[in-house]
Amino acid sequence: MSVILTTVFPDGRRDSGGMGGGGISGGTTMAVYHGKGEGTPLSILCRTKPIVSRVRIVTTDRHPERLLEPVATLPGPGEKVFVAVLPPGIDFVNAYALNDAGDTLGQHAPRRPGPGRE
Numbered sequence: 001m002s003v004i005l006t007t008v009f010p011d012g013r014r015d016s017g018g019m020g021g022g023g024i025s026g027g028t029t030m031a032v033y034h035g036k037g038e039g040t041p042l043s044i045l046c047r048t049k050p051i052v053s054r055v056r057i058v059t060t061d062r063h064p065e066r067l068l069e070p071v072a073t074l075p076g077p078g079e080k081v082f083v084a085v086l087p088p089g090i091d092f093v094n095a096y097a098l099n100d101a102g103d104t105l106g107q108h109a110p111r112r113p114g115p116g117r118e
Helices: none
Strands: 003-008 014-019 030-035 043-048 054-059 065-068 080-085 092-098 104-108
Touching (some): 003 043, 014 043, 030 092, 030 104, 043 054, 043 092, 054 080, 065 080
Antiparallel strands (some): 003 014, 030 043, 043 080, 054 065, 092 104
């Protein structure tokens, strides 16, 4: 199953990226993709197990933490999708999967984007 994020900018430009593959396996709580196209802001796409209620992302911004609500639930496995598009010049530091009580279920420390995605 693939999840594609398409960002539409005020001037009509579009940028798409996403993640594919099977369901989230084993003891992993979430899978995270982050990257950007040429001249576009950094996008973060998180797929989580159904038990995750929110995702907290940490950035290099002056107000570094953002709490994300799910934007979709995938059919079948019931995985949830969380998305953030960061302002220019802001980088992604970490993501935390949270349950209803706000307890951390898992975290993701990103690898740097590969060639062509920086």
